[in-house]
Amino acid sequence: MKIKETPLKDCYILEPTIFEDERGYFFEKYNESTFEKATGLNGHFVQDNISKSSYGVLRGVHLQKGKHAQAKLVSCLEGKVWDVAVDLRKMSPTFGQWFGVELSAENKLQLYVPRGFGHGFSVLSETAIFSYKCDNFYNKESEGGVLYNDEGLKIDWKLPETDIILSEKDKIQLPFSKENF
Template identity: 80%
Template sequence: MKIKETPLKDCYIIEPTIIEDERGYFFEKFNERKFEELTGMNGHFVQDNISKSSYGVIRGVHLQQGEHAQAKLVSCLEGKVWDVAVDMREDSPTFGKWFGIELTAENKVQLYVPRGFGHGFSVLSETAIFSYKCDNFYHKESERGILYNDPDLNIDWKIDPSDAMLSEKDKKLSSFIIK
């Protein structure tokens, strides 16, 4: 497992070491001890979530705040997504910046999204199955979000805006205001 820094503070790309032979492949998807040793971040997860979506679906930008904030380790199990993390920690040197990466079933890359970050993804393949490992339990009252097409963030979702499919809840999210 290789861990690479992103341009955002405390947000990491995790690339597996894949062992292949005529039978198929094997890789260690996550190792809490290695992760903590290489990043200094807590890697203990308590909840796993899976979503399946069609091409053009945008899920996000979501986060939980306060004592219910969540760090996430995300990956694409089937298909291809454009995954986006937004640093929403006001005291961070990368506050208001976003980072995007293509996660696919083929590349097996994961993204670690720390607490205090917004997160979302768009589906680039016909369908995609997406995995989220969370270090805190979901708490509806602590959930917040930013409108996917916020002009201050100017996120490139890698799909034509006319193809974007959002939940009713995501259509009503507020804008991100950089102070």
Template identity: 80%
Template sequence: MKIKETPLKDCYIIEPTIFEDDRGYFFEKYNQQKFEELTGMNGHFVQDNISKSSYGVLRGLHLQKGEHAQAKLVSCLEGKVFDVAVDLRKDSPTFGKWFGIELTPENKLQLYVPRGFGHGFSVLSETAIFSYKCDNFYNKESEGNVMWNDPELNIDWKLPLEAVQLSDKDKALASFSERNF
């Protein structure tokens, strides 16, 4: 396992060591001990979520606040997504900055999104199956959000505007300047 820093403080790309031969491949998707040793972050996850989405679906930007804040370890099991993390920690040197990365089963990359970050992804393939491990349980009353197309953040979701598909909930998110996080 290799850990690569992103431009955002405490947000990491996880790249597995792959053992491959003519029969196929093997890799360790996650190892808590190695993760904690390489990042210094808590790597204890308590909930796994899977979502399936079609092309153009954009989910985000979401977060959990307060005692229910969640760190996430995300990956794409099928298809291709553009995954985005936004640092919403007011005391962070990278507050208000975002980072995006394509996640696919072929590149086998994962993104560690720490507590206090907004998170979302857009589906770039016909369909995608997206996986995320969370280090805290979901709590509806602790939801925070930022609208996906906030002009202050100016995120390039790698989709044409007319292809974007949003849930009703994601159509009504707060702006970055409203600070609903």
């Protein structure tokens, strides 16, 4: 497995080594020891979540705040998504910056999104099944987020605006500002 830095502090892409033959393929999706040695970060996860979405669905930008903050290791098990991480840690040198990467069943990449980051994705294929490994348990009262089309962040979701499908919650998230985070 290759673990690659992104432009955002503490945010990593995990690229598996894939072994293929006439029967199919095999790869190690995650190894806590390998991850911790490569990054110096705690890679222990306690909750797994799966979502299924259709083309145009945009989920995000979400985060858990305070003692319920979550780091996530995300991947796309079926289909293709544009995955985005936003650094919302005030003291970080990359505060207010975002990074995007295509995750798909074909490329088998994963993105590690640290605690204090916002996270979201848009579905680029007909449907997508998305996996989230979380290092802390979900807590509804600790939910937070950033407006997906915030003018200051200028996130490119790789979709025409007319194709974007949002939940009611995502339509009313806060704009990005230092005061909100």
